[in-house]
Amino acid sequence: MHSHDHTPITAPGYYEVMEIAMRELLPEKGLIRPAEIRRQTEVLDSRTPQLGAKVVAKAWLDSAFRARLLQNGRTACEELGITFYDDPELIVLENTRGVHNLIVCTLCSCYPRPVLGLPPGWYKQKPYRARAVKQPRAVLAEFGTVIPDDVEIRISDSTAAVRYLVLPLRPAGTEGWSEEELAALVTRDTMIGVATIEQQSRRIP
Amino acid sequence: MVEAVIPTPAVNNEEEAFGRNAGMKRDYYRVAIPLTDLWSGYAGSPADGLRIEVFENLLERTE
Numbered sequence: 001m002h003s004h005d006h007t008p009i010t011a012p013g014y015y016e017v018m019e020i021a022m023r024e025l026l027p028e029k030g031l032i033r034p035a036e037i038r039r040q041t042e043v044l045d046s047r048t049p050q051l052g053a054k055v056v057a058k059a060w061l062d063s064a065f066r067a068r069l070l071q072n073g074r075t076a077c078e079e080l081g082i083t084f085y086d087d088p089e090l091i092v093l094e095n096t097r098g099v100h101n102l103i104v105c106t107l108c109s110c111y112p113r114p115v116l117g118l119p120p121g122w123y124k125q126k127p128y129r130a131r132a133v134k135q136p137r138a139v140l141a142e143f144g145t146v147i148p149d150d151v152e153i154r155i156s157d158s159t160a161a162v163r164y165l166v167l168p169l170r171p172a173g174t175e176g177w178s179e180e181e182l183a184a185l186v187t188r189d190t191m192i193g194v195a196t197i198e199q200q201s202r203r204i205p
Numbered sequence: 206m207v208e209a210v211i212p213t214p215a216v217n218n219e220e221e222a223f224g225r226n227a228g229m230k231r232d233y234y235r236v237a238i239p240l241t242d243l244w245s246g247y248a249g250s251p252a253d254g255l256r257i258e259v260f261e262n263l264l265e266r267t268e
Binding site for chain 1: 211213215218233240243248249253254255258260
């Protein structure tokens with residue numbers, strides 16, 4: 001096997017040098033303490049898609065909560081004890097029988113980290129970022145997701161001020177399910193919009 | 206087409222990044238653009254669209 005990386009080590013570029021300088025200067029000047037950086041990293045690493053799944057399941061069961069969630073994603077998530085540690089707004093995009101939402105950050109890797117945790121590798125890489133806005137149906141098909149032509153695909157591109165979360169469609173046949181049972185159906189990819197719950201879980205009774 | 210104003214006004218990042226103070230805060234707008242307008246020969250449904258936040262300085266008033 002020959003799987004390790006042979007990329008030659010090169011001198012850091014201009015922006016990398018700027019980033020290193022900033023990273024070293026901030027603690028040196030006393031603007032950020034090393035313990036604060038450690039704590040923030042710990043908070044970031046503690047978030048998982050289970051938080052988003054809880055939000056989705058609650059929205060399916062409680063229409064007043066769903067209305068508040070669609071009105072202001074951030075304050076509705078805070079009701080469930082999910083804290084936000086940065087400034088961007090959270091806009092929750094509701095999938096319907098006529099509209100399928102997909103999220104992307106064409107610039108970099110903006111992602112609803114407070115409710116989903118760290119983004120998957122492919123989300124940060126250029127092929128997804130470039131193609132999601134240009135060939136969304138082909139990209140979705142590569143994820144095994146086929147959206148009928150009479151359903152509108154709405155791609156939301158995060159830039160600076162907003163993060164997005166997709167509220168997937170509740171699958172048929174889940175009437176009477178508990179919040180925990182419903183939350184177990186909701187995966188990361190359905191909240192990014194590259195999958196639908198009905199297509200990924202054919203085994204619903 | 207502008208669909209919504211993003212709730213929190215913000216400074217102009219592109220000016221601030223170069224050390225130029227952008228002054229007062231302005232709004233981001235959530236703008237809807239049909240994919241058929243963005244990409245010639247777009248093969249999907251004509252209803253498919255992009256939503257993106259655009260800072261106020263990049264928009265012009267129509268009417």
